[in-house]
Amino acid sequence: MQTCIVRRLGRVGYREALALQRDLVRRRIEDAVPDTLLLLEHPPVITMGRMSRAEHVLGSDIEVVETDRGGDVTYHGPGQIVGYPIVRLDRRDVKRYVERLEEVMIRAVARYGIAAGREAGMTGAWVAGAKIGAIGVRVEKWVASHGFALNANTDLSHFDRIVPCGIRGKRVTSVAALLGRPVDFDEIQSEVCRAFGEVFERDLAPA
Numbered sequence: 001m002q003t004c005i006v007r008r009l010g011r012v013g014y015r016e017a018l019a020l021q022r023d024l025v026r027r028r029i030e031d032a033v034p035d036t037l038l039l040l041e042h043p044p045v046i047t048m049g050r051m052s053r054a055e056h057v058l059g060s061d062i063e064v065v066e067t068d069r070g071g072d073v074t075y076h077g078p079g080q081i082v083g084y085p086i087v088r089l090d091r092r093d094v095k096r097y098v099e100r101l102e103e104v105m106i107r108a109v110a111r112y113g114i115a116a117g118r119e120a121g122m123t124g125a126w127v128a129g130a131k132i133g134a135i136g137v138r139v140e141k142w143v144a145s146h147g148f149a150l151n152a153n154t155d156l157s158h159f160d161r162i163v164p165c166g167i168r169g170k171r172v173t174s175v176a177a178l179l180g181r182p183v184d185f186d187e188i189q190s191e192v193c194r195a196f197g198e199v200f201e202r203d204l205a206p207a
Contacts, residue, residue: 083196
């Protein structure tokens with residue numbers, strides 16, 4: 001079983017994390033580093049992927065950053081688990097890779113009794129028609145970056161500033177909203193790590 005390094009970085013600015021990802025992608029392409037999973041939170045930020053439209057940002061007093069991932073507009077902020085796997089795709093199948101990221105989030109929230117699943121024709125993890133986890137990826141020379149964002153204790157009011165993922169009429173939810181209480185952030189990060197190791201069949205090692 002391959003090893004994947006896990007780096008829990010705490011709260012990191014979006015641009016700083018983006019620069020780190022780009023460096024790791026370059027080094028992973030060169031086989032200078034193993035697969036790496038970055039887990040972190042961002043300060044409040046709206047990011048616009050390659051499919052974004054300006055009208056999907058409804059007005060905001062927080063930072064807006066254009067980025068090179070796939071997908072549309074999304075919000076990142078405290079209480080949200082952001083996972084950036086810098087991994088070489090063992091099968092050159094991006095759709096399968098996205099499905100595995102969905103499965104990571106589905107398994108992680110299942111530990112809290114939450115039955116998440118998929119919505120036909122859409123990406124991410126969903127609970128009763130509300131999105132609990134979003135996905136946006138980039139693949140360069142079959143090394144993936146960017147990844148997933150799972151709403152744990154996220155302040156969902158920030159999503160009112162955007163059309164999340166460019167999908168009108170769909171709600172956003174979180175683990176805390178569904179349970180009626182905040183969850184221990186370190187604990188749920190550990191659940192995400194464990195689910196990632198299961199789904200991707202990796203031995204996880206701390207940095």
